[in-house]
Amino acid sequence: MWKNIRVACLLAVLLIVAVNAYRDQNQDWNQPINILLHPINADGSVAAQRYIQQLQQDDFTEVKYYLGKNSQQYRGQSSYFMVQLGRELYQVPPKMSEQPSILNNILWSLKFRFYAWKQHQAVDGSPSLTLYLNYYDPKQVKQLKHSTALERGRIASVNLFASQKQAQQNNVVLVHELLHGFGATDKYHLNTGEPIFPIGYAQADKQPLYPQTEAEIMGGSIPLSEHKSKMPNDLEQTVISVLTAQEIGWIK
Numbered sequence: 001m002w003k004n005i006r007v008a009c010l011l012a013v014l015l016i017v018a019v020n021a022y023r024d025q026n027q028d029w030n031q032p033i034n035i036l037l038h039p040i041n042a043d044g045s046v047a048a049q050r051y052i053q054q055l056q057q058d059d060f061t062e063v064k065y066y067l068g069k070n071s072q073q074y075r076g077q078s079s080y081f082m083v084q085l086g087r088e089l090y091q092v093p094p095k096m097s098e099q100p101s102i103l104n105n106i107l108w109s110l111k112f113r114f115y116a117w118k119q120h121q122a123v124d125g126s127p128s129l130t131l132y133l134n135y136y137d138p139k140q141v142k143q144l145k146h147s148t149a150l151e152r153g154r155i156a157s158v159n160l161f162a163s164q165k166q167a168q169q170n171n172v173v174l175v176h177e178l179l180h181g182f183g184a185t186d187k188y189h190l191n192t193g194e195p196i197f198p199i200g201y202a203q204a205d206k207q208p209l210y211p212q213t214e215a216e217i218m219g220g221s222i223p224l225s226e227h228k229s230k231m232p233n234d235l236e237q238t239v240i241s242v243l244t245a246q247e248i249g250w251i252k
Contacts (some may be wrong), residue, residue: 027128027182027249029071032080035063035178036127038089038119042134042159043141051135051162057085062235063171063178070240074250084127089119093132093157096148109150116155129154129181131174135162147173149180156181168234175235176217182248187219187241194229195219202239216241 027033039055041048060083072078094111097104116130124130136144138161149156156177160170180186187200198204200219203212211224217238221229232238245251 029075029079029249032082033067033129034082034084034125034127036084036086036124036130037133038086038130039133039135040089040092042092043136045137045140045162047137047139048135048162051164052088055085057083059167060085060171060174062168063175066171066175066235067178070245071250074240074242074245086124089132091115091119092134095145095157108148109153112148112150112155112157113153116153127154129156129178131156131158131178131181133174134159136160138163138166147177149177151181151183154181169231171235172215172217172232172238175238176220179218179240179244179248184218184244184247187216187244188221192227193220194227195221195223197223199241199243202241213237214239216244218244 037060039052041052064081064083067081068078071081093115094108096108116132119132120130132155134157136159141161144159144161147156147158149158158174158177160166160173188195195201195216196219200216201212201223202214202216202219206212209223210226212222215222215229215232215238217240221231222237223229242251
C-alpha cells in the first residue's frame, strides 16, 4: 500500500514538473503577460540605494510599449503586458562561474532556481517572468558582467547601472534578458560580443552593409564595421527580428 502511495506521489511530482516545463516553453500570448521586477542593491553602494528608492513603475513604460508594439507587428494583435515593480530584495542572485562548464552551468541553474523559490512570496502572485535587477554604481563598476536568464523557470538576473543617464540602455539589456526567458537565443559571438551576420543584424540586406543604424535586440549592438559595434542608446534603436519572433512563439 505504502509503495503505491509513494509511486503515486512521485508520478504527481513528475506531472507537475512536466506541466511547468511545457508551460515555460509554450507561452500563451493570448493571456496577460505579467513581468515582475525586483530591484537589488548589488554592490551595497549609497548611489545604488538612492537610485532604487526613486524607481517608479512608469520608468519601465517604454518596455511595455516596445513589447506590445512588436507583438502587434508579428501576431496581428498586441499581447497584453503588465510590468510590475516589485519589492526591493536584499540578497543578490547567485553568479555564474567564471570557468563555464556543463557541470558549473547545471549547478548555477539549480542555485538560481532555489534562490528564486526562496525569494518568492504570496504577494508576488504568479508572474509570467521574474527579473532580478542588480544595480551597480557606475562610479565604482565601469563594466558590468553578462546578465543571465533561464527559460525553464522564467527567471533572469539582470546587471544594470544605477544611473538615470543609463536608464534607456538599461531597458535594452532588460528586454534582451526578458526575451531569453521566453526562448530567444543570443545572436552575437560569445568570445567577442560582436553580432553574428546575418542573424544578429537588424538590416542584413542593407547596401552598403556598414554602418548599421539599428541593433537586433538579441544581437545586442549596432554593427559599425565587420569588427566594431556600439550599444544602442535606447529601445528605439533596436528591432526584434523574424527569427527571434519565431523563437518566442510570436510566429508559428
